[in-house]
Amino acid sequence: MxxxxxxxxxxxxxxxxxxxxxxxxxxxxxxIAICDSDEKWLEYCKKEHGVRYGFTKWQDLIACEELDAVAVCLPNVFHAEVSIAALNAGKHVLCEKPMAANVDDARNMVEAANRSGKILMVSYNQRFSPDIQYIKRYVDEGNLGEIYFVRTGWRRPMGMFPGPGVARASGEYSRNWFNEKAMGGGVCFDLGSHVVDLAMYLMGFPKVKSVTGCAYTKFLPEVLKDRGVTTDADDHSVGFVKFENGASMHFEASFGSYVERQQVFQALYGNKGGVYREIGAPVKLFSSAAGAYTTIVPRIDLPVVTPMAHFVECIIENKTPIVTPEQGLAVTEILEGILKSTEAF
Ligand SMILES: NC(=O)c1ccc[n+]([C@@H]2O[C@H](COP(=O)([O-])OP(=O)(O)OC[C@H]3O[C@@H](n4cnc5c(N)ncnc54)[C@H](O)[C@@H]3O)[C@@H](O)[C@H]2O)c1
Known part of the structure; x- marks a missing residue:
């Protein structure tokens, strides 16, 4: 091309x-074009990256006829509106995770993508890491047999809560939306979306039968009490999902709690084998295939592919991305199910 x-x-x-x-x-x-509502920051980025067009309104960027595709990197609450408008304007969309702030929005995004015939890909970047790609192949080759249980989580120790503000070249910027429900913040959708997506991907997206869970807001209000900001989003969420095929998933995500260290992990339990993956540690494969129970640490030398490279390749070669809008919706249904189950509780 x-x-x-x-x-x-x-x-x-x-x-x-x-x-x-x-x-x-x-x-x-x-x-060729970038957009941010912070005008000073926009100008800084435009110079820094040598970009032709800069807009403070996303509607103006989407109207730019020269564009083939857009990346939506806004706070979660804006993902649906902006992605749908871009698809309707004939652009391919790479939308940051989580797909949307709720199921209705995610469903509308799926419909817009199907109507437009353009690619809508959610940027679940951890799927592209060589260890996950290796495990996916290992699972798909049947080495685990029937996967009946998955434990997936991302927990952080105290001291890792999302800060309400950051300094950047244009001055102090409020990043407190991560802590606000109305902005689609909270750990269930933020860190949780990554690890629910990974578990579902490795399990082959089985159909969900039921979701139950608890979302807690135990620490954020105390941690940020002197900052005068909203802190009503969940900071620790747990869930349990049953699937129609009889399998189940245990889920945990935390912005900060009294635990030893940060852990991002997936443990897969099959009737013929198991896998444990934790970021920062070697992948472990458990099996009895050789006649005795063994633990293998495989050598993984798959190439690193970014979501952006995959998205570009799919547009050029007219291929379906490995992250589909329907999968993004399925993940959103589980995340919302956990929050809704809490309200009922
Ligand atoms: N894939 C990952 O691992 C990963 C990591 C971090 C963030 N994210 C996701 O990326 C998205 C953005 O996160 P972030 O950490 O970059 O957030 P951020 O708060 O650092 O940046 C958001 C930017 O959007 C701008 N903005 C806000 N509202 C706007 C509007 N209406 N129009 C134009 N600009 C607007 C802000 O000025 C800011 O510069 C979120 O959905 C988040 O979940 C993904």
Missing amino acids: SKKLNIGIIGLGEISSAHFAGFGSNPHSEI
């Missing part, structure tokens, strides 16, 4: 650096 895809990035906060790097270094894409 001779022409590069023209990319626009909407939202220039922390995660945008991965999009600048991913699209900027790809020989088949070029970032």
Whole structure:
């Protein structure tokens, strides 16, 4: 392909650096437009990254006819409205995780993607890590037999709560939306969306039968009490999911609690074997295939692929991304199920 895809990035906060790097270094894409409501920061980023167009309103970026695709890197509550508008305007969309702030929004995004015929991919970046790709192949080869239980989680110790503000070149910026329910904040949707997605991906997205859980707001109000900010989102969430095939999933996500250290983990239990994956540690495969119970630490040398590179490849080659809108919806249904179950409780 001779022409590069023209990319626009909407939202220039922390995660945008991965999009600048991913699209900027790809020989088949070029970032030609960016958008942020913070005008001073927008101007800074425009110069810093040498981008042609800058907009303070996402509607103006989407109206830019030269664009082939947009990356939506806004607070969660805006994901649906902006992604749907972009799809309706004929752009492919790479939307940051979580897909949306609630199930209704996620469902509308699926419909918009199907109607438009454009790609809508949720940027579940952990799926692309070599260890997850290795485990996915190992599972799909049948090495675990029937997977009947998965434990998945991301817990952080005290001291790792999302800060309400950060300093950047344009001045102090409020990032407190992570702690606000109305903005789609809270750990269940934030860290939880990654680990529920990973568990579902490795299990092959079985159909959900029931979801129960508890979402707690135990520490945020105390930790941020002198900062004058809203702190009504969940900071520790747990859940239990039953699937129609008889399997189940235990889920835990925490912005901060009295635990030893940060852990991001998936433990898969099958009737022929098991897997334990934890970020920062080697993958472990458990099996009796050789006649005795063994633990194997495999050598993993798969290439690192970014979500941006995969998204670009799928557009150019007209392929379906490994993260589909329907999968994003299924993850959102579980996350919302946990929060709703708490309200009932
Ligand atoms: N994949 C990952 O591992 C990962 C990591 C971090 C964040 N994220 C996701 O990326 C998204 C953004 O997170 P972040 O950490 O970059 O947030 P952030 O708060 O650092 O940045 C958000 C940016 O959006 C801008 N903004 C807010 N409302 C706007 C609007 N209406 N129009 C235009 N600009 C607006 C803000 O000025 C800010 O610069 C979230 O959905 C988050 O969950 C994903």
